[in-house]
Amino acid sequence: MAESEQTDTHQQHRAQRTTVILIIVLAILAGAISWYGIRPGNEMVVTSKTPSITSSEDAETIDHIPLASIAVDEIVLPHFEPIMPLGPHREVFMTNCITCHSPRLVIDQPHFSQEKWEEIVNKMVVTFGGHVYKKDQPKIVEYLVSIRGKTE
Known part of the structure; x- marks a missing residue:
């Protein structure tokens, strides 16, 4: 095998290795983003008060308030009693x-x-x-x- 062919093969292997490493790094980064929920421009803001809508202009922009900034005092879920026969205790x-x-x-x-x-x-x-x-x-x-x- 000529020296130039050997150099070309070596460069091809190096390029393949670099590509594989890049794919692995991107996969790890994508996994971290999906796991931790990192999304640009979607900062988590927690407040203690629910935003109030005071004008029609505010009503139009309410969808831009991050979900975590809306405080909820109480959530009441329906209670469904399992069907069990009547009996003592x-x-x-x-x-x-x-x-x-x-x-x-x-x-x-x-x-x-x-x-x-x-x-x-x-x-x-x-x-x-x-x-x-x-x-x-x-x-x-x-x-x-x-x-x-x-x-x-």
């Missing part, structure tokens, strides 16, 4: 168990004896770290037996 069950379990999971369980429900509730507390007061455990068992207990 239903509210104790709902407060303690529905935070981790879907209502359907409980409704789809087979009919167990009281002893089995006691064992299951104890397992939820001891093994899985369920945050249930000791005084509430019998109430939860009573509710579960009333809706999914053995019918013998």
